[in-house]
Amino acid sequence: MSDTAKESTSTEVGDIGLPEDLARADLYGLIARFFQLPPDQTLLDQIAATADQHDAADEAPLAKLWMDVVEVAKNNPAKAWHDEFDLNFISVGKPNVILNGSFYMAGHLNEKPLVNIRKALEDFGLEAADEVTETEDHISALCEVMRYLIAGDDVEISNLTNQRAFFNTHIRPWYGELCDALEDIPEMHLYHPVAALTREFLAIEGQSYDMI
Template sequence: MPGNRIAQQANTQTLKVLMSAGKRLDIAEEDQWRMLTYRLLARLLAAAPDQSVLDQLQAVDIQKPETDLSKAWHTLGKTAAQTKLTQVEQEYNALFIGFCSGEVVPYASRYRTGFLMEKPLARLRQDLIEYNIQRQHSVYEPEDHIAAVFEAMSLLIESGGRQQWTFFSRHIQPWSYALFTDLQHAASAQFYLPVSQLGRAFIELETTLSTIEHNSWN
């Protein structure tokens, strides 16, 4: 089962930390882990972490990390313990905002076409309408910002069914790994270096699970 692969890579302590935000008894444990990992990444990519987020990450304690995913969690927890709020706020601004733009431009349209506000955004908006996912009124970023896309994916996992894998194949798999690779090589990345490593390892795992799921439909 795909969930068994998740369970093998997800450390129990990591799951407990993620689930501290609220456990859903009607969702399989491995899907809760996936859902909450997307939400954590969305939170970190939407804005610099506050102290409560850093404290949560510090609680991750992986004694013997073996996989790329567990190693990334381990490094992120250690880095969070050494990170100051002012430092990470400056880092986030340099990476994602900057004077004109940051070192990483976190939009699907930019990665898939080279320009902003292009067809990938239009296609995403169509699917979000179909899935009845609406942007919050307080959010002004285009829907193809990586944080918004990951948040939408977490909602689809929470709902269950095949839509999550269709959404992943259309709107996450084609570009998110490249974004995390750019983030990994960004000059300003310190706290966000292990975030990028976590993102890369997680998307690799999700890609494997997506292939398994799609093959099971045939």
């Protein structure tokens, strides 16, 4: 992403479950972080620490799923997350789970959905940073764009209209299939709660945009 976008997508663990835009942006950033790189111990400790902020009476599905993520963050060291990430997302051939939208929307990588995303980013004045190795249709890249569209300073770009259009076109058509693929691998213990949280959060996002 551009320098501006990168600044707005640095991962912080916010007060997950609040409806405010900052909480939404933080959760997009956290999901992006989980799928870009395996979490380090600092991030896992930050997530585990939010258990003290949790209201036990909160029965909202997103809050419950967040606590599932807290539990696996608290009880599994960074190396376990690293191993699961490498086993399932990194491969010289086809990985166990592909994290790119083109695969789910067009059946192959580097297809028209990727071209469409690049056009949208060009319209927003955004571009991938030199150190980014994933293509722009990677789930982490798309979540970073959503975070920017929510929390960026330029209201001409970061506004509800662009959020809804980008989400409905580039994330909504395939995130369910991605979460299915994640949850269909029995050996993937740590990322199952992450997938469930991702599915619920993005479903809420879709419902919210439908109400506009």
